[in-house]
Amino acid sequence: MVNWVEAQKPILHWLVRGAGLRQQTIEIEPGTVISMWVPKEKVMANKKKATNKEVVPDLSSDGSRDEEEDKRKKKKKQRGKEKEKPAVVLVHGFAAEGIVTWQFQFGVLVNQYEVYIPDLFFFGESTTAAADRSPAFQAECLAAALDKLSVRRCTAVGFSYGGMVAFKMAELRPDLVRSLVVSGSVFAMTDSISRATLDQLGFASSSELLMPESIKGLKALLSVSMHKKLWFPDFLYKDYLEVMFSNRKERAELLEGLVISNKDAKVPSLDQVCVQVSDFFHYLHYFKVNFLFTKNVGDISTHICINLYTKNIQSFAKPTSCMLPKCGIEEHDYSWCFHFHMMQRILLLWGENDNIFNLELAKDMKEQLGEKAILQSIKKAGHLLHVERPCAYNRHLKKFLALVKDEGTEE
Template sequence: MTWQFQVGSLAKKYSVYIPDLLFFGGYGGMVAFKIVEEYPEMVRAMVVSGSILAMTDTLSESNLNRIGFKSSADLLLPTSVKGLKTLFALAVHKPMWFPNRLFTDYLKVMITNRNERAELLEGLVISNKDVTIPRFQKKIHVLWGESDQIFNLEMAKNMKEQLGENATMDIIKKAGHLAHLERPCVYNRRLKKFLTSVYSEN
C-alpha cells in the first residue's frame, strides 16, 4: 500500500513485479534478497530500502530493545489504535495527523491473519551461528531514510559494508523508514537515477 507512488511512476517505463511475503502482501526487501541469491540470472541490479539482509536473534533483540518492544509482532501487528499510532510515529521522520477512524479502519482491513503473521515474523529470526552473507555479484543500491528508527542508519551502513564493493548508498534527509512515502519525489529521482545508470551500462 505504501509503494503506490513508486509503482505508478515506474510502470510508465518498466514492467513492475511486486514480490509477496505470505500474509503481508507486497513486502519485498528480504524476499528480494532471496531472489537475488537464488536466481541471480533473473536480476540485473537491486535497490533496497528499509530492509536488512537477515534478522538474527542478536540483532532482533537489540533492535527491539532500542525502540521499546518485546517482539516483532508487538511492533508490526498492533491491536489498538494507540499501538498503530506508535508504529506509524516510528516509521516516519515527522509525524502526520490522521483521524482515529482511519487508524481503526486500517486495523480492521490490513492487520489480518494475525497468528500466521506472528509465526512468520518469528520464523524470519535466525540464529547468529546460521548466518552467511551471500557473495552478491549484482549492483545493490541502498536507498535509506536518514531518520529511520526501525532499522536505523547505522544498520544500513553496516549492511552496505557487508554487501561488498558492488554496493552503493544514498541517504534521504528528512525521511524515516517510509522514505518512499514521505518524500516520494526525492525517492523516485534517486531510484530512477540508479536504474538509468544500470541500463546505460548495457
C-alpha cells in the same frame, strides 16, 4: 458504516489499471498461489497461449505467400524485442500489501519499465498451504511466479521485510535478479539485531511492533516509522487496523520464521550468474560481451570462466570460438553450464532518520557488500521513506534504474 481505508482501494485499483497493470493469480503448486499486478501485455500473452488452436495449413497457398508470412512474423517478433522494457519487481514490507506500499512509485516507472507488484504470502490474495514461513520460501515462490510470466532478468526493489526477500531471491537466483534496490532492511533478521531493535524502540516482540491490535499500538508503529509526526483521526486508525492486519496467525508465523541464529547469519553471495547453454547467447548480447570475450561488462571489470560438464567428467576450457554450439557438440551428449563471475549492482537507499534499521546499520552493510553496493540517504525521512518523501525516493530510484538499463542496452 463505511470503512474509509477499504473505500479507497477501488480508487487505487483504478489508478493501477490506468497505468497498464492487471491483477493476475499465479499458481506455483497446488495450494500455493501468488497474486501479482503485472503488465497487461503479460496477461494477454498468457491468455493467447491458453486459447491457441492448431492451425491447419492451406495446401493451396503458394510458396511466395508463405515467404511473405514468414517475413511478417519475423518483423513482428523484432518489433516486440525492440519494445521490450527492463523488468522491475516491487516487493512490499510487513505493514501493507503491494500496491498500497508502492502507490507513489508505480506511476513513475510504468512508461520505461515492466513493473511487477507481487503480494507476498498472507498479504492480499497470496496464500500457501505449505508450512514453510521463511523469507527463502517467499523468494523461491516469487522467482517461480516470475518464471511463469517469462521474466528473464529483473531489478528487485525491496522495502523492509521485502528487502530480506529480495536479498534472498538475488542469492538463490542470480540468473534472474540483475540488480537490487533495498531500503530499511537487513540481509537477515538475526537474534542480536532483533533484540537490539526491540529494546531500542521499547517493544517486547516483533508482533507487538508490526501487528498492533489497538489504535494506540498503530500510532506507536507509525511514530517510530516516520520522521514527521502526522495526525489522523482515530476512526482512520481503526479502519486501517480492520483492513490491513488480516491473517494474524500466519503473519505471526512469518515473523517467527524471520529470525535466525547469529551463527547462521552470513553476507549473501551476490556476484555469480549461472546460465544454461540455451540462454548463453542471450546473456552474451545482454551484457555486451562479444563472442571473443574481449569486452568488459558495462563499467565493471570482470573475467568469464566457462566450465564444460559432460556426463561423466568435468573439465576446464579457455573461452574461444570453438566453444560455440556450431562446433558440432550435440545437446544430448553434453550439458553446458556457464558461470559468469559478475557483480550484481546494489543500491541501499535509506532514510537518514530510520529508527528501525538506522543509517549506521546500512553503512555496515555497505562495507560488507563492498564495491558492488552504493549507499544513498534521504534527509528528513524515516523508515517509510518511499511514503514520507516519495519524490526524493523516486529520483534516486529512477537514476539507479537508468544506470542499470544503460549497462544492458544493446549496442
